[in-house]
Amino acid sequence: MTTEEKKRLKTKIEDEIIHLKKQITELEAKTQPITPDCSLGRLTRLEAMGEQHVNNKILDEAKLRLTRLQNALQHIEHPMFGICIECEEPIGIARMEIRPESMRCVKCASEC
Numbered sequence: 113m114t115t116e117e118k119k120r121l122k123t124k125i126e127d128e129i130i131h132l133k134k135q136i137t138e139l140e141a142k143t144q145p146i147t148p149d150c151s152l153g154r155l156t157r158l159e160a161m162g163e164q165h166v167n168n169k170i171l172d173e174a175k176l177r178l179t180r181l182q183n184a185l186q187h188i189e190h191p192m193f194g195i196c197i198e199c200e201e202p203i204g205i206a207r208m209e210i211r212p213e214s215m216r217c218v219k220c221a222s223e224c
């Protein structure tokens with residue numbers, strides 16, 4: 113990976129982190145416990161709970177991705193950054209640009 117590519121990737125990760133943090137804040141507001149409210153019909157309440165369940169799942173995934181991206185950002189200057197942890201081959205800039213938090217190359221990732 114060239115210095116230029118690394119710089120571009122770093123900006124990308126930083127942007128993504130800002131975006132994810134915003135998304136997490138919004139999701140956290142949406143996943144507040146539903147207060148028992150008699151004015152809500154049973155169906156509406158079930159719908160709200162279903163939606164909350166979905167939002168919780170998205171929230172978990174967003175948090176996980178945020179951790180991975182922050183991790184990637186911390187290690188971006190490390191010589192092993194962008195190197196597959198399985199086969200130690202370069203992961204490839206195309207993949208890194210889509211998922212900068214990748215730790216495995218396409219080949220190794222598809223094998224597990």
Ligand SMILES: [Zn+2]
Pocket residue numbers: 196197198199200201216217218219220221
């Ligand atoms: Zn690999």
